[in-house]
Amino acid sequence: VDRETxxxxxxxxxxxxxxxxxxxxxxxxxxxxxxxxxxxxxxxPRLTELISHEWGEGLIRSWNAAHWIEAPQRIGDxxxxxxxxxxxxxxxxxxxxxxxxxxxxGALRIQPGRHxxxxxxxxxxxxxxxxxxxxxxxxGTHALRVVPRxxxxxxxxxxxxxxxxxxxxxxxxxxxxxxxxxDLARRHGTLALWDLSHSAGAVPVALNADDVxxxxxxxxxxxxxxxxxxxxLYISRALQSAMQSPLSGWMGHADPFAxxxxxxxxxxxxxxxxxxxxxxxxxxxxxxxDLWLRVDQAEVRRKSVALGxxxxxxVDDTCxxxxxxxxxxxxxxxxxxxxxxxxxxxxxxxxxxxxxxxIGDFRTxxxxxxxxxxxxxRYTDIYDAVDxxxxxxxxxxxxxxxxxSRMTVT
Ligand SMILES: Cc1ncc(COP(=O)(O)O)c(C=O)c1O
Numbered sequence: 001v002d003r004e005t006x007x008x009x010x011x012x013x014x015x016x017x018x019x020x021x022x023x024x025x026x027x028x029x030x031x032x033x034x035x036x037x038x039x040x041x042x043x044x045p046r047l048t049e050l051i052s053h054e055w056g057e058g059l060i061r062s063w064n065a066a067h068w069i070e071a072p073q074r075i076g077d078x079x080x081x082x083x084x085x086x087x088x089x090x091x092x093x094x095x096x097x098x099x100x101x102x103x104x105x106g107a108l109r110i111q112p113g114r115h116x117x118x119x120x121x122x123x124x125x126x127x128x129x130x131x132x133x134x135x136x137x138x139x140g141t142h143a144l145r146v147v148p149r150x151x152x153x154x155x156x157x158x159x160x161x162x163x164x165x166x167x168x169x170x171x172x173x174x175x176x177x178x179x180x181x182x183d184l185a186r187r188h189g190t191l192a193l194w195d196l197s198h199s200a201g202a203v204p205v206a207l208n209a210d211d212v213x214x215x216x217x218x219x220x221x222x223x224x225x226x227x228x229x230x231x232x233l234y235i236s237r238a239l240q241s242a243m244q245s246p247l248s249g250w251m252g253h254a255d256p257f258a259x260x261x262x263x264x265x266x267x268x269x270x271x272x273x274x275x276x277x278x279x280x281x282x283x284x285x286x287x288x289x290d291l292w293l294r295v296d297q298a299e300v301r302r303k304s305v306a307l308g309x310x311x312x313x314x315v316d317d318t319c320x321x322x323x324x325x326x327x328x329x330x331x332x333x334x335x336x337x338x339x340x341x342x343x344x345x346x347x348x349x350x351x352x353x354x355x356x357x358x359i360g361d362f363r364t365x366x367x368x369x370x371x372x373x374x375x376x377x378r379y380t381d382i383y384d385a386v387d388x389x390x391x392x393x394x395x396x397x398x399x400x401x402x403x404x405s406r407m408t409v410t
């Protein structure tokens with residue numbers, strides 16, 4: 001594959017027009033949209049308007065007049081369309097970690113007599129920390145069972161309250177079969193809770209069709225909601241009325257402004273709110289989600305697989321003997337929207353790549369992650385990225401001493 005072939009693919013790309021809707025320097029190859037999505041151009045004028053008019057002039061009146069108060073549900077309903085859910089099943093709230101805590105705690109409460117949360121050792125560490133932290137609050141009645149991925153299915157039994165999994169593995173991009181595992185869990189009376197952080201905007205998700213119980217996801221990766229964008233959570237219709245939030249704050253009260261002394265949960269998904277939503281961040285997320293609602297998701301998946309296949313093929317063809325191993329599934333059907341590559345000096349190689357204008361990230365101990373967000377990544381970006389990778393390795397450019405020490409965020 002040569003660069004001209006890639007340029008031809010870019011010219012024919014049905015999603016090609018979306019790149020111009022993002023602020024992306026022309027000479028940068030940005031392959032880290034799986035960590036922080038780029039800035040949609042429409043975000044800046046929207047936030048400027050919100051800050052100057054709605055906040056600056058409208059002040060407290062804007063909670064009603066500018067519909068700030070409904071924003072978490074309104075945007076939740078929009079995100080629902082991206083993940084195969086319906087109105088009233090999704091709400092925007094907190095961070096992914098906090099949303100996960102809320103749903104896990106709520107799920108344990110409706111699974112009496114079941115003592116385990118089951119997860120896999122490869123799960124995103126924050127999800128494991130949250131689950132363990134929660135069980136440590138239960139006075140020994142609950143525990144976390146962490147097993148290797150290959151042993152997951154055999155470990156699902158009648159003692160498991162919740163199966164907690166990340167749909168697309170953050171490190172390798174490997175996709176779990178959400179439908180099959182949710183069904184298996186259900187046959188044992190276990191609730192399945194899915195982390196969609198690397199799924200929404202990356203791979204197809206059909207929560208209702210796949211009969212998914214519970215899910216959480218992140219707003220700042222493929223969705224492009226901005227650094228620290230709020231997360232979202234989903235509850236199936238069957239569980240809506242049973243699920244109580246452990247963080248029963250006033251925004252989840254049936255009537256927050258009645259200032260009742262007793263807590264009475266709101267109907268439906270709004271009961272999962274805790275405190276006042278961060279309106280600036282919520283508004284930035286809405287701009288990005290509105291952009292997503294114009295996108296053909298099937299086309300996103302098709303292109304993302306093609307970008308991944310191209311990346312792997314170029315590594316195979318041009319980087320043989322340079323110490324690289326493909327850590328992501330080679331079969332595009334099993335791979336999310338990223339390609340991860342192992343190398344003994346992965347951190348330093350990634351630093352050298354970033355200095356050459358190819359941005360991916362590093363995950364310990366030896367992974368370089370390249371996010372292939374189909375909305376704005378070009379086939380030529382993939383060509384240029386692998387070309388730079390090859391060059392960094394051939395020139396040993398990663399050996400510069402300043403790459404030896406780790407920065408706080410990798
Ligand atoms: C799979 C997964 N879950 C959870 C999180 C944490 O999200 P938050 O920082 O919103 O709590 C991340 C962040 O990268 C993630 O990749």
